[in-house]
Amino acid sequence: MEWSIDGDDDRLGGKVYRQAFRSTGAPALIADPNFVIRDVNDSGLEFLGYRPGELVGRSAAEISGEDDIYADIVDHLSRGETWSGRFVARTSEGDKVYGRGSAAPILVDGDVEGVVAIFVDTTKQQQYENASEVLNRLLRHDLRNELNVMYGHIQRAQSAASKEEATESLQKAQKLVLEIVRKSERARDLRDLLERSYAATNRPVRLDIVLNNAMVEVMREFSDATFRFEVFPEVVVSADDLLSTAVEAVLENAVTHNDADDPVVTVDVDVREDEVVLSVSDNGPGVPEPQRDLIFGREEYDQLHHGTGISLFFADSVFDSYGGDIWVEDNDPRGATFKIRLERV
Template sequence: MANNSLGQRRLAEQRDDLRLLNQVMRHDIRNDLQLIGAYAELLEDHVDEEGEEYLEIIKESTESATDLTTTARDLARVMLDVDCEVRSVSLEGVLAQQVEELRSGHPGAVVAIEGSIPDVEVAGNDMLGSVFRNLLSNAIQHSDETPPEVTVSAAERDETVEVRVADNGPGVPDAQKDEIFGRGEKGLESSGAGIGLYLVQSLLDTYGGDVFVDDNGPEGAVFVVELPVVG
């Protein structure tokens, strides 16, 4: 009994240590990334046409890395917090907010909502926004088109609601449609699995939902999220 109590206390201490390490690392990394981004902005008037191309790559990579620190924070919260209560959340409020944030962060992209978002409550919590933020960001970051285009739609299906995030990117090969979410025994080590999509799958497992990817004709991919309707 004493050994069991000691083990539980040790696990709690390890979670606290990991939580602190995650917080400190993210803070320091984000500070460095903000510094890189600021200096990149200052260089805009000091590079020639060829240099502009490389500078744009630096800026895009900095933005992507900053987004990654946010995703790492959310994933750490899911993995380290033992109390992650699921409750009812307004789908319309969460989804509309994430679409607006994407538009603000990527003014060169075309982001549209097709039709209206159902005014329903779904299973989720404060982390539900991370599901859509990662899917929307993924659609922009992996696009090879100019401008990148993302279309969001949602519809009720019996006792669930289906949210579709469609893009005009290169699409996802059939062989990778499962493993990009880190499914299977390898988890994050699965070939092609990104931390953002792994987080999406982990959260939806918690909510009793699902996510899968389909083809978007004539080109691109559609990430489909299914969430239980509550109430």
């Protein structure tokens, strides 16, 4: 049987069927009985990050993000049954995307001659749920600890034998109050990011202008720290209004978690063909290898390891929404270097 969407058979081919398949807004694909992909519509190509024709002739298993779900889909379709539910796919870059959908066998005279699958992209919803869960965990952990420490300083101030001791404890409590306020502002920014994530679209943003404004803010706030940077190159990246806040969060982290007597933060920009890598280096204690995912909230805490709070989690979420990334490396001779990759427009 000729079942290809580009064939002339009225059951599956023809201009009407072909146009209906192409114009469908939801990602869709057609495969043969052996689950070899025969066609993917434009939405499906965009969803998975492939160019036209790249997936044709390849097994549908290659785009599956979870073996158990794929096996369940194959099992249903092989028996001539329709499958529906949650699925995980893998893009051309190897990233996981999430969705819900339905896959149905194409039956001709009782025989399975192919399969058609249509999906709804729920990646943003999955990111929202993941971010909400981590945000709640971070807030519970950070606020509880800092409020307990602040309460201890206030108690010590009340029972201090001298005015100097009381003043020192109250100053520490004051710093903790300011830190809690900063984290609450980050939580608000992250809430705004999550709430608008469904309809958010990135746009061209001048990175050098964002960096100049961010440097002014952090130098005003952390006047005791030294910031080293040269004239930033004029370059445009894919981002939105939250880029400045996310960059400030990384710069603030380089100072607030710096144990050096004279904190120094160095900022560099490496412009490449398709991307820009922003480096923020400090002379602090550095980040041990086992904790490099913990500090971004990507893994659960335990009793011995704790992240640095909501700021880095917020920054990680923002850069991820731009199709970028953030990671940490060792700085030479001491400290950490945070690398931020952004896509050039």
